[in-house]
Amino acid sequence: MSAPERIPPRSVTAAELLTSGELTVRGRIREASNAALYCTVALDGQEAACVYKPVAGERPLWDFPDGTLAQREVAAYEVSEATGWGLVPPTVLRDGPYGEGMCQLWIEVTAQDELLALVDGEEPGPGWKAIGFAEVGAGRTALLVHADDTRLRRLAVLDAVINNADRKGGHLLPAGDGRLYGIDHGVTFNAENKLRTLLWGWAGEPLTEEALGVLEGLRKGLAQGGALAGRLAELITAAELDATRARVDALLASGRHPEPSGEWPAIPWPPV
Template sequence: MSGRELTLLGEGRVELLGRIPRSSNQTFLVRVSCGDDSAYAVYKPEAGERPLSDFEPGLYRRERAAYLLSESLAWGLVPPTVIRGEAPLGIGSLQWFIEGDFREHYFTLYADSPETHRDLSQIALFDYVANNTDRKSGHVLRGHDGRVWGIDHGLCFSAGFKLRTVIWDFAGDPIPETLLEDIAPLADAAPPEVAELLDDAEVAALKHRVQRLLRERVLPVDRTGMRYPWPLV
């Protein structure tokens, strides 16, 4: 994606179009416009967050942190995401809307599109690094151009290990050497732009997770059989 997306998200006029159904927190489809150029985005305001016992308010910061982490790795798994303070319902995240066939999701892609398996296993690795607590099948999208994306990262980066995901089909597979090289710097320090959105304990936990991956060199295995989100899709 080009700088156009970040310009529209970061500087465009935000027009509220409607609420996206079946989301735990209030999530909205918006149009962002700069002059004659416009596009759709997903808006998650802090004011629409459901209170949680294990995450502080401000999940929008984690949405932004996940995008920045993906970009720091040059993986491009998370659509462009910014934080906007002057949006219609107050501060929140704005994420580029991915156009695609929404009948597709992780389960269908894994079963019917083996060409996506490399991308899907990379998302599994990303989710371990980010400690994603909510990787439902519907949080994996394929755009009209065939590119695979991961969305909905508000419940990531907890200091306590909370990984819950539907992507266990690659468990125990060796992590490609190139991906280990990509994540290796995170064993020593999180990117500053990511760290400033998290607290010290969360940054330390991220480093420890990467250190473990570098030692074991395989994708994580769920030995409990319980690390699944609900609902699955």
């Protein structure tokens, strides 16, 4: 009798793994301001590390009273996927050991990309964009700069669309495969303009042709009946969805990266 044919294991997508896998808490990420748990998730013989942020562990924010931070994190992933840039790790909303929460694939930082720096002088050197001056102690200031990097520029566009109020240096994760990911998108999609970011180096400059094409695609997806609009309607309020449409329209109308409004601090604190 011949041996039975061996069926290779089914390939599980990251979204399936995060949504349906068995979630096991391994520890807590103590640097996080809200409850963030380091976990593993396993399904059909495949396992991966992930971050689980239960809604029950969120600290209420007076200026983000509607919905949850977890829902906003998932909404940011949905917009990132719609751009085709893949700037946010796979992120889902699911039930877990401490109730419903956000579950996001863990990204191991293995690259040594220098994305931020403090330099002496009034102007950034070649390959760098100026953010602003920062106190470095003993009455000294230095120029804070970020890399003139295509990946960062794409992320700056994404942040403008999702109205990211907290783009810090520690939220930038360069991976060994050359990709750059942004994380921690809980304070996004506010109906009021709250953009706070370290990525101001292109402020006022024309958007790239690539970015304009991506924004046109987002506008179609965000239209009434659009696929992206349908996904976001389950995660953010109608007013926040309308504001997202308005931000995309404004970016296309101006054709330029946004500039700080001057109405509030433009850079999050602490910046890293």
